[in-house]
Structures are given as C-alpha cells and as structure tokens.
Amino acid sequence: MQETSHEAKGGRGVGASLRRKEDARLLAGRGRFIGDMRFPGQLEAAFLRSPLAHARIRAIHIPAHLEGRAFTHADMAGVKDILAKTGLPGFRVSAQPSLASGKVRFAGEPVVMVLADTRAEAEDLCEEIRVDYEELPANHDMLRAVEPGAALVHDDWPDNVFLVSQTDRSFDDAKLAQAPIKVTREVRTSRQCMSPLEGKGCVAVFERYLEQLTLWTATQMPHIVRSGLAECLDLDTRKIRVVAPDVGGGFGWKGLLQPEEVCCAWAALKLDRPVKWLEDRREHLIAAANCREHHYVMTAYAEADGTLLGLEAVAHVDAGAYSVYPFSACLEGAQVVSNLPGPYNLPAYRCRTYSVCSNKPPIVPYRGVARTGVCTAMELMIDAVAREAGLDPYDVRLRNLVRPEQMPFTSITGKDFDMGDYPESLRRAREMIGHDAVRTRQQAGEADGRRIGLGYATYCEQGAHGTSVYHGWGIPMVPGIESCGARLTPDGTLEVRIGAQSHGQSMETTMAQIACEVLGIDPGLVNVVHGDTAMTPYSTGTWGSRSAVMAGGAVASACERLAERVKKIGAHLLQAPEEAVTVRDAEVVGPNGSVTFREVAKTWYLAPQNLPADIHPDGLDLVAGYKPTVDTGTFSYASHAAVVAVEPETGEVEILDYVIVEDGGVLINPMVVDGQIYGGTAQGIGTALYEEMTYDEHGQPLASTLADYLLPGAGEMPMVRIAHMETPSPNTRFGQKGIGEGGAIAPPAALGNAINDALKGMGVELSMSPMTPRRVRMAVAAAREGAVS
Amino acid sequence: MKAARFDYLRPATVAEAAAALAGDPAAKPVAGGQSLGPMLNLRLARPSTLVDVAKLPELRRVEERADGVFYGAAITHAEFEDGVVPDPTPGFLAWIAHGIAYRAVRNRGTVGGSLVHADPAADWPTTLTALGARVVLAGPSGARELALEDFVLGAFSTALEEGEVVTGVFIPRCSAGARFGYRKSCRKVGEFAEAMCAVLSDEVRGVHRLVVGATEGRHIVVAEARDALADPSLLDDRLAQAGLAADPPTFRLHRKVIREAIAQLAAVPETESLPA
DSSP: OOOOOGGGGTTOSTTOOOOOTTHHHHTTTOOOOGGGOOOTTOEEEEEEEOSSSSEEEEEEEOOGGGTTTEEOGGGGTTOOOEEOOOOSTTOOOOEEOSSOBSEEOSTTOEEEEEEESSHHHHHHHHTTOEEEEEEOOOOOOHHHHTSTTOOOSSTTSSSSEEEEEEEEESOOHHHHTTOSEEEEEEEEEOOEEOOOSSOOEEEEEEETTTTEEEEEEOOSOHHHHHHHHHHHHTOOGGGEEEEOOSOOOOTTTTSSOOHHHHHHHHHHHHHTSOEEEEOOHHHHHHHTOEEOOEEEEEEEEEOTTOOEEEEEEEEEEEOOSSOOTTTOSOHHHHHHHHHTTTTBOOSOEEEEEEEEOOSSOOOOOOTTTTHHHHHHHHHHHHHHHHHHHTSOHHHHHHHHBOOGGGOSEEOTTOOEEOSOOHHHHHHHHHHHHTHHHHHHHHHHOOTTSOEEEEEEEEEEEEESOOHHHHTTTTOSOOOOOEEEEEEEOTTSOEEEEESSOOSSSOHHHHHHHHHHHHHOOOGGGEEEEESBTTTSOOOOOSOTTOHHHHHHHHHHHHHHHHHHHHHHHHHHHHTOOGGGOEEETTEEEETTEEEEHHHHHHHHHHOGGGSOTTOOTTTTEEEEEEOOSSOSOEEEEEEEEEEEEEOTTTOOEEEEEEEEEEEOBSOSOHHHHHHHHHHHHHHHHIIIIIOOOOBOTTOOBSOOSTTTSOOOOGGGOOOEEEEEOOOOOTTSSSSBOOOTTGGGTSHHHHHHHHHHHHTGGGTOOOOEESOOHHHHHHHHHHHHHHHHO | OOOOOOEEEOOSSHHHHHHHHHHOTTOEEESSOTTHHHHHHTTSOOOSEEEEOTTOGGGSOEEEETTEEEEETTOBHHHHHTTOSOOSSSSHHHHHHHTSSOHHHHHHOBHHHHHHHTOTTSHHHHHHHHTTOEEEEEETTEEEEEEHHHHEEETTEESOOTTOEEEEEEEEOOOTTOEEEEEEEESSTTSOEEEEEEEEEETTTTEEEEEEESOSSSOEEESBOHHHHHOGGGGHHHHHHTTTTSSHHHHHHHHHHHHHHHHHHHHSOHHHHSOO
C-alpha cells in the first residue's frame, strides 16, 4: 500500500473522478457489439428449444430439405458435454450437452440448431421441425424436488441434490435453548433474470490464414471461454482465439461457457462459414440468465438486549438443471453457508444448504452472488430479533456488528475481514437518513393514510478473493497471479494489456489512471487493451469484484517494471547515473535535465545505435504479475438505509429516501465507484420490489417478455445519496477494495426491513422478495382478517 | 423473436384501406404498432398483410367544433401530451397522455390504436369513456358513430366489424370549471394498471361520470355518478358483479383507487391539477 498522489498527477491519477474515456464512442452509439458484426458468408443460428420442462426425446423429424442446415446432438458427435465439476466432497456431476441428448431438462433447452442467411428465416425453418416428446413430471419447486419420489432430473442420480454444504460451529443446543429470545422465520427470494442491456451473442469465424477459430463473443472472461471451448471441441487451445468486443453489461451471465457458443463454434468449423447467434430477450428470460432463487428457515437466538447468541439455518438454492462452466452449480449454495453470518459477531452457528437440481435453467452467479439472498435473510432476521426484543433494529444491528478494535477479524465461518469500522458506517447512515426525524414523522402519521417505514442493512463484500480461497472449490478455474502487458510504443504512448474484460466497469479509464499514477503519463495517451485472448495475458477475467484490485495491481506492477527499463535508457541519454534519475510526468528526470518517453521509445525502436551496451534486451514491452499480499479477498462494506411510504390498501411502495455509506478503501475513480453503486442499487431495488421469474407446476416459465418480468426503470430509481469512508486495505497496491457487486447486495434487505417497519403496527411482516404490491396487499388483508376473527 | 413473413401495404385513403381489409380476413391494420409489433415478433399475431394506416390524411385530421374536438385515429399520444392538438377539456388530455407507458411508446402509439386494442387496463379507453367520447368508424357499409362504452365490448373485444376501421374519436367539450380525477395503480411507471378509475365532474353541464378500468371484461361505467361520487360504497355491488371483489386484497385495491380518483376532484386546487 502507498499513499496516493493524484494531485501530483494533474488530477488524473488514482483518486481522480476522470471522465470515462470509453464514453466518446459508447455515448455516441459508436461502440461495436456482437449485434453490430456481420461477416461475409455469415449464417445466423436460431435454436429450436424445448417447450417442455422435463421430457424424453422420442424422435426429431427434420424435413429433408434442411439437410446441412439443421443439426441435433447426434450430428455433433465428438463434441464433449460442458462439464463443471467441483472438488467438494459429495458433489454430483451433471453433463450439459450443447444440444439436448435423450432428455430435455428445462423449458428453453436447445434441441436443434438451425442455420439460415437471416435469423428470421432460421426461425421460419424451426417451425418445420417436429420433435416427439414423452413428458415427465417437472421439478418446479426446489422444496418438493428434494422429497423422496420426486422425478429425477438426472436419471443416474439417487436424488435431485447437487451438493449438501454444512457447517456446525460452537452450536450447543442445550445452552441455546435457554436463550431469552428465540425467533424463527422463513425467507424466500425469487428466481431472477440478470437482464443486462445487451444479451448474449457470438459469431464464430474460422480464419484460414491463421488456421484458427475466432469466437467473437459477449463475454466477461474470454480466456476461460477459450479454455472451456478447447476442451469441448477437443482442439488445442492455440487453435482458438476468443475476442470480446464492446460488451453491454454482464453481471455474471457473460461469465460462463454457453452451449450456444459451442454450437456456433462447431458449425463454423464444420461448414467453414461464419456462424452467428444473437440471444433475444425471450431466450434471455426463459432459457438462460436465471439466478438468485433461495429459501431459508432460520432460528436466531439472542439475549434480551438483542446480543446474538446463535443462528441455525437450513437453506435451499434452486440451482436448475445443470452445473455451469466454470462456476458450477454450488457457488451460491456453498457461499450461503460461509456468508450467512454477515458482518456480525456470532458465537454459535449451524447451517445446512442444499444445492437443488430442478427442471429450470441453470442458476448462474449474478452480481452479489449468494450475498444478496444471504443479506436479505440475515438482515430480516436482525429486525425480527429487534421486534421480539422490543428494541429499535438500529440498536440491535449496532450491538452485534464486528467492531473496529476486533480487526483484522476472523468470522465464525473463517472469513478474514481485513479492516474497517462497520458500526461507523451504520452510525453515519443513521445520521444521513435522519433517523430521529423519521421516527417522529412515523408517530405523527400521514395525511394520505400511507405508512412510513425505516429500514437498515449492513453487509461486507468479499472481493478479489484468489488462489487460497478458490483452490478449495476444485472448479475448472482458480485465479492466481494476475498479469498485465505494458508496451511503450515508438512514439512514447502506452499500451496496457489486461486479461480482465471491461463491460461497463470503466476499466479503459481507471486502468489508464493507474498507469498515470505510476508513470505520470496522460491517461489520454494510454490504450487499455482487453477482451482479446490473442492480445492479452491469461486471466480468469472480470467477476467477483476483482478487477480494480487484481488488474489494477497488475497494471501498476507492469508500469513499475517498465519505468525501470525506461529509466535505464533515459539515464544513458541524460548522461546521468541511473540512481540519479526518476520517472515523472512521462519523462525521465535527471540532475541536469529530462528526456521524454517519446525520445526514450524512439531511441529503443528507431535509433538503437544510441543505446547503452548493457541495455536490458527485452526492451519496452513486458508482462508483469501481481497478487495482493493476502489473497483471501478485500472486504468492502456498507450500510444502506431506506425510508419508504407504504399504501396498505394498494400495496404500493414509494422509496422516499435512500442512503449508502460505503467503504471501498481507496477509490481509483470516485465517480466510477458511484456509478457502480448506483447501478448495483438499481438491480437491488429490482430484487426487492419488481423482478420475479415464476414457473407453473409444469415448469413453464410465466415471464417470457419484459411486460411480465418487470425491471426497475428511471421512474423507480430514488435519488440515492452515497457517502464514502475510505479506509485503505492493507493488502492491495493502492489500498483499493472490490466494490463492484455491493450496490446489489443490500437493497432487498434495507427495503424489506423498511416495508416491515412501516406495517409493524398492523401486525404485518413480509419475508418473500420481491415485495410486490400484491404481496403487500395480501399480507395486510391477511393481518386484518386475522384481527377480525 | 422475428416476425413471420407478411406483406405490407400502405394505402392512400381510408377507402383503399377498408377495401384491402375487407378483401382479406387475415389482413390487419397497423398504426403505431406498439401492441401489434411485439405480438408479431412473438409470432402470436400472424397477419397475411399489414395495412399501414398511420399516415392516412383522414386519420391524421383534427377538427375543432363548438361542442368538442374530433381527432383522427392516428393522432399519437405524444401529440396530445405536447399540446400540438387542441384540447376541449381544461388540460385533461395532455395529463392523461403524459402517463401512458413511456415516451418512446407515446411517440408512435395512437389514440385509435389504443381504442381498437381495447385493453381494459389501458389509459385511453377508461379515461375517454369517462369524458363521454364517441368513436367514428368507416367501413364497406359507410360511416357510423358509437359511444365509446358501446364500442368496447369486453377485454380486447370491440364492435368493429369486418372491413371496418376506426377513423377517429370525438371528445365533447367540457366547461372551464370541469374537474377530472384519474388514479391508476401500476407496478411501475408505464406499466399497465392493476386498478384504475377515471371520474369527470362537470357541474355546469350537469355531467358526472365514473369509469372503472383494469377489469376482467367491460369497463364499469357509471353515467349518472353524482351519488357514487358522494358515496363510493354504492359501487361495491358493481365491483362484485365485475368479479373485482373475489378476494379481499383485490377488492380493497379497487375501492381505494376509486376513492383516490374521486378525492382528486376536490383535493387539489384547479391550477395545480393541470400540467405545466
């Protein structure tokens, strides 16, 4: 860690709210996304998808004239199934065929790939194909899917459970039975769909001149897709190049190898023609980016003053039909176990989580991963304890949060909290939201009959966790040392090449700011190259709130190494000893003058006769690596506070105020961090109030358009007020911490608690997200009828 | 999600459009396409031919009369919202239009399209029924005019006959002191309503109308609503008959929305109830 000095870099280094470089093209609509790409001779794919959630395929009837244009699993002989195993004991392996084989396991599973000159024609041809199915009972409810006698999703499994994860720490039943307060709650979070602005899409092109397959694809992790694809197609990795062009948001959905990508790549090789697939919104909703569905039964034990004594939980996560590559079907379930205690001092804990296999699309890690569900469950529980104890939930929260003097702190599940003052974030949130004034307003009542509620939620967010955390999972990827390529070009401008991928995170700006911080170079003269396996060093990519820490650290390392090489040439040109020169503002500065990067680069590339004899032969183009001093992750944290007005008769909820006090350590670009928080919060509000992918008893998805699947829009976003506590991480290059997911974690908890606070006097307590007007109305009506009877 | 193959026709006159529609039962008229477009892409609607009526001069006509204004069916929501067409009410139409879906929808969506689509949860059918609007139709057997509540027969069902097109809607002039209340409960801005009620109180003309939308079938229309405005519980039987009292939460929702619509008649000073 070192002090930052952005003032010294002309307000352009670490800590500066520099405007986004990428916006010049993106705001003008001049980005290049998969949808913008068209190659000569290109075919477009449409997938005939299963109309049933669970069925045996008896026959597929393809008219003769579709020969060479329609392909089934049988045609793709030799292509391997997508396998995402884990090393966790007891994990059951599901093989995901790229096109359904023998059985379909969710409605929307691809069965036949059809190629035509245009997508519309391909969809026309799909209508000519008939598939005979023998329908099987569908597992639409994870709680029933684990019961004996449930139809098996995978015929060779004994039941429908991918994995049972559990822990039992200091849990003494006899002792806890004596606890003055014991509250039990059932909490459920809906299945959601990630819904980035741009859906998934890819174009596979065989480049004869390179003897290489190029897969242009909307991905967050091109190197991992390359590895997975090579495995499925049984090709040498060198035969595949993966390029992510402009990518319009990912949130986890673009962090996996898709069956459609495998199909397009296979077809491009087979037909020697470019093959493109562009996911449409219907495919996205019904067949793909599903996430988040959790169920909890929890009992909390506490002292009369609200001090937590223990927590016991049984959780179910609906992981869908297959284990996704590379994160597996268990990232959510297993992380529920390790993250449920949150930022609290918890002396006793017992938790068992079932990662359930169902006849729904595979669950995919979504921004916040397990944390959003976990935070919702735990924070609703804290409020339930407070209600039981007759205390203000704020006080109970404050009483139990890990305190600054306990840091660094190892949680009951072995999480190493690096630093921070969690209670202070809550205190500041209380101040900003005007706690006392809200309580006074609640007492006074509203003229329009609405009820005011105040809710809090506090969480900590493990980000950039590395080798020591991930090797234990045994999934197909383990993040290690992050690399960055740095190259001074002949005119003295800079290219930095990172294996992470920027799809909205502003890395073209923030990574340039880091280069500026180290070298003093104008960020406008720095090209941040990312997304292309041919041009960037290997990386697991962008996920897990890791890029500012990992890629940012790697950029700093590479720039420092480059500075050493530049200094040597510069010192020679200045006729000064190397120890006497420094790098500042893109110049090598010596006792008697300075020489610009441009002159240094020109000498290396174009006038080598002027170089010293002992020059480093590797020149001004290098790769350097980085890993934090402790790689178990940074722990950013935040307290959210919300004030809502609830109309009990209509169930409408209006967010009157929303504040966030966040500690992301040193902020590389505070404006970008705020943008990340706003965006995450919008998604969290969607989780809290709007988004729900429901299924009927046959496993049919009931929200196949955005008229049924409601996303929050501009009209639903409150003016979120953000305050920062910038406590540097002791373990990272600049003291930065991962914050990418945080905004999406706490809103369902803060808003849920606020709604329950509003309706407290009516005896209403909701515990299912999203808290829709209908759910609020139902709960109010039920409470009223209960009061009448 | 690409539409199935269809032909596209852009006739020059209403007569040509009506003839094209009469000659092919599988043909469909299209104006703004804000409901039909998604249905085409989902392949739920598969017309043989789309007959584009959006630019027909007769459907773009606006005629101001002493007793009201006639609007061609292809006048867009945005044109009402922006006040580029005259308004025979003290600003109600621009206010209603402003609340329809999203601006992108309002730019293309038309008043005639909304009435023909006859979604009980849409804004125009409910509010224009409250304002006593009349629908003007043209077809092979000539022109005719129907009160809006007689035109809409149920959810997505109208009195439109084979080969007929809606040419426009006539909205009666309100007195300057007329009051209008409109409340809808939507899950989010721009979504279709789960409950809605529009009320008109025009003392000078002696007109008091109340319309409940977001029903399962026809709107609940109370043409002589003076008593109901004073005591909304008189409507409870009508709500029950319409199936809106099936469960207590739904009943409470509709009751509340009706009361809030009525409350708007009195609660807000007139100048503030109108858009700026």
